[in-house]
Amino acid sequence: MxxxxxxxxxxxxxxxxxxxxxxxxxxxxxxxxxxxxxxxxxxxxxxxxxxxxxxxxxxxxxxxxxxxxxxxxxxxxxxxxxxxxxxxxxxxxxxxxxxxxxxxxxxxxxxxxxxxxxxxxxxxxxxxxxxxxxxxxxxxxxxxxxxxxxxxxxxxxxxxFQHPPLEIEVEKLMRSLKTLPHRTHIVGVYALGKCQRVMKTLRLAGYDAPFYLHGALKKLTELYESYGQDFGEWIMVSDIPRADKHVFQGKIVLCPPAQINDRWSRRFEDPLPTVASGWMQIRARARQKRAEMALVVSDxxxxxxxxxxxxxxxxxxxxxxxxxxxxxxxxxxxxxxxxxxxxxxxxxxxxx
Amino acid sequence: MDKFAQLLDDLYFTNSNLAKEIILTNYLRATPDPDRGWALSAIAGTLSFDLFKRNVIKSLMMERMDPFLFDMSRDYVGEMSETVALAWPQSADPVRLNRLPDLHEVIAEFQSRDKAGIRDYLILLLDNMTPSQRWALLKLGTRGLRIGMSARSVKLTLAKMKKVDIDVIESIWHGLTPPYLDLFAWIDGEAELPDLSDKVTFSPVMLAHPIDEDKDLARISPATHIAEWKWDGIRVQISSNGTETKIFSRKGEDISGSFPDLVSSVNFNGIMDGELLVKPGGELGSFNDLQQRLNKKKPTKALMEKLPAHIIAYDILEVDGHNLRQETLSERREKLGAALSENPQTRIDISETLPFKTIDDLHNLREKAAQTGGLIEGLMIKNTSSAYVSGRPKHAWYKWKRDPFLLDAVLMYARRGTGKRSSYYSDYTFGLWSEDGDLLPIGKAYFGFTDEELKEIDKWVRNHKLQRFGPVQEVEKGLVFEVAFDSAQESKRHKSGYALRFPRIHRIRWDKPASEADKLSSLKVLVGT
Structure with a gap:
């Protein structure tokens, strides 16, 4: 050129x-x-x-x-x-x-x-x-x-701000899924970019269960897929009957950050609020978001x-x-x- | 050290107390001695020495990092240790460790080195650590750990591990020292409970039941009961073996450090139970006065002279090595009186008994307590034949608090709770109207309502949002709470000029317009100031 x-x-x-x-x-x-x-x-x-x-x-x-x-x-x-x-x-x-x-x-x-x-x-x-x-x-x-x-x-x-390799952060999440298998890991991510990057990295790290997605993440994830990205199986949270709370236990649910501990999260049994963001490097920020797990994921x-x-x-x-x-x-x-x-x-x- | 850092991170980010206990238990079971004991000590706040001084860290950073960028970073992060942990600039030619030393190796190494050696070792560790490991080291080294786990819940964790009552742990705790090898040998079932008879330890205290006016008043008579004032101080235990004296809080926390004036005045061998207050100007002071002393780990001489510590003693558990717990209250009170007259104490008075003939007399006494502006919280009524039993035995001691004060306050701000309540606006700040028609906050409360009411308030907050200040949501001034509280004090720290003691939501006044809520002046009348 x-x-x-x-x-x-x-x-x-x-x-x-x-x-x-x-x-x-x-x-x-x-x-x-x-x-x-x-x-x-x-x-x-x-x-x-x-x-x-x-x-x-x-x-x-x-x-x-x-x-x-x-x-x-x-x-x-x-x-x-x-x-x-x-x-x-x-x-x-x-x-x-x-x-x-x-x-x-x-x-x-x-x-x-x-x-x-x-x-x-x-x-x-x-x-x-x-x-x-x-x-x-x-x-x-x-x-x-x-x-x-x-x-x-x-x-x-x-x-x-010295961002750690994403693999380390994803490993934190994978370890928590193992030690706390009864808890629903709700990960707050921005709908555009963060969501797809986190999903893709988790797949590369070997996470093979379906992802459960909040409605706000659907369209952009589909759009990424239309450009050849493969996120494996993902299911809308709204497609799971309200009574079947056990489905989400030990699984990863993705939603916009504001939802991790707002009304929407009440549908899950014992949720573990997690935020994936570059700001999570600062402890006080993570505490302020009431996150129980802070993943330092910055774009x-x-x-x-x-x-x-x-x-x-x-x-x-x-x-x-x-x-x-x-x-x-x-x-x-x-x-x-x-x-x-x-x-x-x-x-x-x-x-x- | 990496496991320890991991533990601190896990505890720091976990909200639920139960989950914290599980995390700590898992660590203590999986970690060998003496590391687990040092970790326990760091978390429970019983380490008695710094590994290095804060200014060593500061000077290291100043050598390595541009001061302007360091200051900007610290301002942004909000505190020094975390700033250093995140921004630590590696040495130009760092020495690489094959493995991070264990916690006890770190502690021993720091203790064995001189000033220059401490500095070098700190650099070596920081160069080889991740940010969260560095944070753990800096917090450990300067004893600045704040991970939201109280000494109490540490003890509770140990009690659960050994399947014993927390009283057992509390009664040995102050006789043990880090790294707690004897404690863990006992927990693991490899040794007996350590012998601590020569140490000054805490004895779990006897507690009172709130009186049930309908049922309990009929059980009370002057022949079998005594009445005493219930002072608004804090419950303490004074424990002395003649050479060493300690002051413990109700929950077994050693608060001797905050009250050296009291500790040095004690002159007997035994254990007394009483209420701690302060005496500004020779008169018993309010809880607010006492709080100024409670908040100071090392009080100044001036503060101690202004607010001298004082005890109103009401029980005695041991004297000169004799256990009195099985004797009746009448006998114990006699011995308490004798002990205090044999060895006059400058800062300890005996709690006077209040003469009464009828239950009406008790009602009158309680009414009198309500007129003291909060200094006296109500009455204690005790069965004179009761033994001293730790815990809350039935029908032995009653507390009969005066009625709480009530005010109609307006909800101003709400913030979400933690754990199960994390999706609900459950913490409320409320205020009263000033003469100028402004609403001024007078307190915060997060209980007193039912789960159903919580849902309704949550909905109301969501529909009446104004500005947001970080996690704090301002709401329209339209919802009135009837707030109950035990007393109010003047306070310079609050804009309204008052601080409430033990405020709780008594009733939600959905019917009441905010404009009809109480004025600040009604608070003045209530507290009689």
């Missing part, structure tokens, strides 16, 4: 991305192409990095995203009949007009998640959206794209990976969108990398 033949050095020029990439109230804005990246208000043209609700919203006139992200947005009713859609597979270049080229590189965050690569006037800006470097069997791995400006998130940008880059990634892109400038911005900015500057906070608003840290 054409872009691979060019070395990133060839993009270094005196043209300042500061001039053509701007922060506007609606979000990150590419002026010459008149297009926003993950805007949090309806706009005319939008590039959407991935399908999570704080990045993908409804009401845009024209949407550019990977085909998977478009499918997710359709499933979540973020796209209307009149929305113009352009699906771009990873690596496929598209001329946005006025000399701006767009292509997507995988971000390793969830299915279809992408870094938006914008090239203009001899310089290249990469807006990474949300991303992670840890392996994830449910989506394509992160790809390092050399660039002049790398726009990064900072959700877990503190030295205390974001941890502290080490954030810094490593910023370095690997070779970018002269790092712009930081959301999260623990101050710490990352400080640490990058200490390493002699120019970094600045974009002071973006509207990202919800509790959604991963």
């Amino acid at each position: 054409a872009f691979r033949e060019q070395t990133w050095e060839s993009y270094i020029s005196n043209a300042s991305p500061e001039k053509w990439m701007q922060v506007r109230p609606e979000g990150l804005y590419c002026a010459p192409a008149d297009i926003y990246i993950d805007p949090h208000q309806p706009v005319g043209r939008a590039i959407i990095t991935h399908g999570h609700a704080d990045h993908a919203r409804s009401g845009h006139g024209e949407v550019f995203a990977t085909p998977e992200t478009l499918a997710i947005m359709r499933t979540r009713y973020y796209l209307k009949d009149e929305t113009a859609e352009t699906g771009l597979a990873y690596g496929k270049r598209f001329d946005l007009g006025h000399g701006v080229t767009l292509w997507f590189a995988s971000a390793g965050h969830i299915l279809g998640s992408a870094q938006a690569v914008l090239e203009y006037d001899g310089s290249r800006v990469v807006a990474a959206g949300d991303y992670k470097r840890h392996p994830d069997p449910s989506c394509a791995p992160f790809e390092v794209v050399p660039c002049d400006v790398f726009i990064t998130e900072a959700t877990f940008a503190l030295p205390v 974001h880059a941890d502290w080490g990976d954030l810094i490593r990634t910023c370095e690997e892109t070779g970018a002269e400038n790092i712009w930081i969108t959301h999260g623990r911005v101050e710490a990352l900015e400080y640490a990058l500057k200490q390493r002699g990398i120019k970094a600045k906070a974009l002071n973006m608003i509207g990202r919800d840290e509790s959604v991963e």
Whole structure:
């Protein structure tokens, strides 16, 4: 492909991305192409990095995203009949007009998640959206794209966030199923991405009983399956008669995090509330969620990976969108990398 | 050490007490001596030494980590040990251990080293540990374990393991020392109960039944019973062998450390039972005053002078090595009086008996107790022929509390409970109206209602949500609880200026509009302040 033949050095020029990439109230804005990246208000043209609700919203006139992200947005009713859609597979270049080229590189965050690569006037800006470097069997791995400006998130940008390998966390769950076989292990997961990653990893670890799913997880799991993911047998909780509580004992039930100890969980006998999230590294957070088991499962880059990634892109400038911005900015500057906070608003840290 | 860290993690994240007991039992059965004894000691809070000081950890971090990033991390995490456990920067060239040392090896190693050696060993361990192992080590080393398991439930676990009453464990507990080899030998059936006759130990106490006015009043007469004030302090046992003195709480917790003024004043050989209070300005103080002493593990001299500890003694179990438990209350009281006059005690008074001829007299006394602003909780009525029996024997001692105070308060915040109640909003904060028409919180309660009522309140909360503050849900000001409580004290820590003692939900006033709930001024009248 054409872009691979060019070395990133060839993009270094005196043209300042500061001039053509701007922060506007609606979000990150590419002026010459008149297009926003993950805007949090309806706009005319939008590039959407991935399908999570704080990045993908409804009401845009024209949407550019990977085909998977478009499918997710359709499933979540973020796209209307009149929305113009352009699906771009990873690596496929598209001329946005006025000399701006767009292509997507995988971000390793969830299915279809992408870094938006914008090239203009001899310089290249990469807006990474949300991303992670840890392996994830449910989506394509992160790809390092050399660039002049790398726009990064900072959700877990503190030295205390060093995410353990997922296998260790899944092993915790498997061990608990063995030692507490009478309890229903209710695992709180976000419907998009976390749910599928956890299921897939459990299958790889040898868990072979059916998964029981809350209704809110169904459509997106089916969508993942339509892209070739295999989660083995899963059954809707609502398909099991209310009286058959024993069915769930010693099994894994997946539901949105808010449900693990809310009214919905009353249908289970002796439930064991578990939360799978990157925040679970902090004990007080886990206690606050009343989780009895805390699985550290993050779909974001941890502290080490954030810094490593910023370095690997070779970018002269790092712009930081959301999260623990101050710490990352400080640490990058200490390493002699120019970094600045974009002071973006509207990202919800509790959604991963 | 890895098993110990695993144990702490399991206990920390488990909500149910029963499940915690099972987890601890499994660990104690599967772990050899002396590790299990050290673990027990760490959890029960009986370790008497730090392995290292907190400032050693701090200085290690300052050498290894940018101070700005460390401060940001600690602010985010909320405490130092966990921050260090998570963010520990590995040494440039770390020494790798083939295996993590056992708990007892860790303890012995730290104790055998000098200051510089302690530092090196700490680095070695931290380099070789996972975050949760590091957390366990740091908490163990600085004796800062808070995993939600009380010394009481540790003892209960041991009692269940040996299939004996918890009293048995409590009566030997304070004579035992970590790593409890003799205790476990006994539990495993390999040795007899250790001989602790020369140690100052706790004797399980005798408890009273709440009086059943309809049935029990008829059993009472001045010929067979005595009446005493029921003071609003805490029940304690003063145990001394002439050289060493300990103060135990009702549940056998050693609280001597909080009351050195009392301990040093004791001058007899025996075991007394009584109520602990404080005497600010030479007068008996409220429970609120006492609480300031209870919360201090090491009280300052100034605090002890302001709030000197005082005992009102009402029973004696042993004197000069003689067991008095089988004697009658009349005989014991005589010996208590004799002991106190033989060796006058500066901080111990005998509990006076209240003369009465008729049951009406008792009613009047109880009424009088209600006028003391909470200082006296009611009456104790005791059968003079009763022996001292631990537990709650029938018809021996009665407690007759004065009626609780009642107020109509408005529900302000609710939060979900734990365990079986984790899906229900079952913990309530309620308030009274100020003169300015603001609602000010006066207390929290999470019992007093039936399961059916809980479901209804839960539904009401869900339908009347306002803002959320983390786990705390603010609700519309529309539901009135009739709240019962034993006393109220002025308190600077509460915005309303009051703290309630033992508040519970007495009735749910579905019928009452919130605007008609009580004002803060009615609380003032009730407590007579």
